[in-house]
Amino acid sequence: MSGTSDPKDLAAKVESGDLRFHELEEHADADTAAAARRLLVEEQSGASLDTVGDYGFPAEQADSAIENMIGAIQVPLGVVGPVEVNGAATSGETYLPLATTEGALLASVNRGCSVIDRAGGATARVTKSGMTRAPVFRVADVAEAEALVSWVRDNEAMLKEAAEETTNHGELLDVTPYVVGDNVYLRFRYDTKDAMGMNMATIATRAAADVVEAETAASLVALSGNLCSDKKPAAINAVEGRGRSVTADVLIPRDVVEERLHTTPEAIAEINTRKNLVGSAKAGGLGFNAHVANVVAAMFLATGQDAAQVVEGSNAITTAEVKDGNLYFSVSLASLEVGTVGGGTKLPTQAEGLDILGVRGGGDPAGANADALAECIATGALAGELSLLAALGSRHLSSAHESLGR
Ligand SMILES: CC(C)(COP(=O)([O-])OP(=O)([O-])OC[C@H]1O[C@@H](n2cnc3c(N)ncnc32)[C@H](O)[C@@H]1OP(=O)([O-])[O-])[C@@H](O)C(=O)NCCC(=O)NCCSC(=O)C[C@@](C)(O)CC(=O)[O-]
Ligand SMILES: NC(=O)C1=CN([C@@H]2O[C@H](COP(=O)(O)OP(=O)(O)OC[C@H]3O[C@@H](n4cnc5c(N)ncnc54)[C@H](OP(=O)(O)O)[C@@H]3O)[C@@H](O)[C@H]2O)C=CC1
Secondary structure (H helix, E strand, C coil), X not given: CCCCCCHHHHHHHXXXXXXXXXXXXXCCCHHHHHHHHHHHHHHHHCCCCCCCCCCCCCHHHHCCCCCCCCCCCCCCEEEEEEEEEEECCCEEEEEEEEECCCCCHHHHHHHHHHHHHHCCCEEEEEEEEXXXXXXXXXXXXXXXXHHHHXXXXXXXXXXXXXXXXXXXXXXXXXXXXXXXXXXXXXXXXXXXXXXXXXXXXXXXXXXXXXXXXXXXXXXEEECCCCCCCCCCCCHHHHHHCCEEEEEEEEEECHHHHHHHHCCCHHHHHHHHHHHHHHHHHHHCCCCECCCHHHHHHHHHHHHCCCHHHHHHHCCEEEEEEEECCEEEEEEEEEEECCCCECHHHHCHHHHXXXXXHCCCCCCCCCCHHHHHHHHHHHHHHHHHHHHHHHHHHCCCHHHHHHHCCC
């Protein structure tokens, strides 16, 4: 990079057609480039961007996270807890970082955490792991489709070798074919360790798709054929999982439910059945829960995850049962796509969010940090479900949002 450190000079060159709006980082440092774009946007829109331009990290550090940068949006960040997470990858008391603009949300999750803590903590486990990419191939007819499926079954090792040549950490776990007429979808599933893995899986699948095209009659139509399925509501993720499948549960003594949540185990179990299970079934929903997306979104923002994948993160089922008079409560997130390396996790504020949980960077063994993050998010989701169902039981939902959320 060489050139000017004057944003006005840069902006003038864009206006005169000498420089392109998206190439300013080639002619100035990233902060100057962002300042020049603000000037251009302010002039065009009449907006004042002083606050957007008042960000607390060098713009250069956001280089791999955004193009056409003009500044940063600041979302308030808070914590709930500390709460005891008894996971396989993490254990002990931890604060959970949540970034949100929804008043009452942290109060609610905090209440849930305090109840979980009084019950001895949440147990959390990742039960399945794998990031998927499913290219679609065109074949001549059903006979050729079947031939491709057979070839894939016989040659998975060849595909694995090609895919894994593109990555030091990723491992191809399996390839599942789906046939629809003359379309063949190959759903590649990878262990992406501590990375969320969508770039890693896409690059590896491209290499494997080249082998499929070279060795069979199939023709690649699109590297993503939507059976992956990324950033869209899809039953395949709810059933088969994507990213981490993670479950958290807790057994809460009756007196804690009554004293801290102002309701009973029976009321929470009934609400869960009639609302989260029957209500969601009637609505044709995929999320048999109350507001898992709230905690997933807030913890995703706080820790640098890809916000669009909250779609999959909300594929969760909440269960509630009265056991010997006490409340057994669980939440199972089928497709939680999380990483502690790569993507937005590299940004300074998000990396500090990961530090609160002690999971920044690669884990030992690789994958352990992303597993721990999944266990923490599942615990937060458990707390949120518990508190909201209790508020519905004690009829405190609207009053809570009158006093805290407006
Ligand atoms: C608001 C509460 C917690 C009050 O509940 P409460 O029991 O009256 O509160 P409290 O004053 O007795 O305090 C109990 C604990 O709550 C926490 N707490 C309490 N206040 C705060 C605060 N200001 N800041 C931080 N933490 C707070 C804190 O842990 C505290 O313990 P302490 O530390 O005092 O021993 C309760 O009424 C509640 O949880 N309401 C539910 C609100 C909620 O869950 N909203 C979620 C968003 S709803 C939505 O977006 C989705 C939806 C609803 O559309 C989905 C659907 O269709 O279901
Ligand atoms: N391409 C696409 O279609 C899509 C991309 N995205 C974006 O993809 C990004 C996330 O992709 P992702 O692949 O996770 O991240 P990156 O593309 O940032 O790659 C992360 C890299 O970190 C390296 N790495 C270092 N230590 C570890 C470790 N302990 N475990 C795993 N990997 C490690 C790996 O290199 P190596 O592979 O050499 O081992 C890995 O490929 C996000 O920015 C997201 O927004 C989102 C959806 C779709």
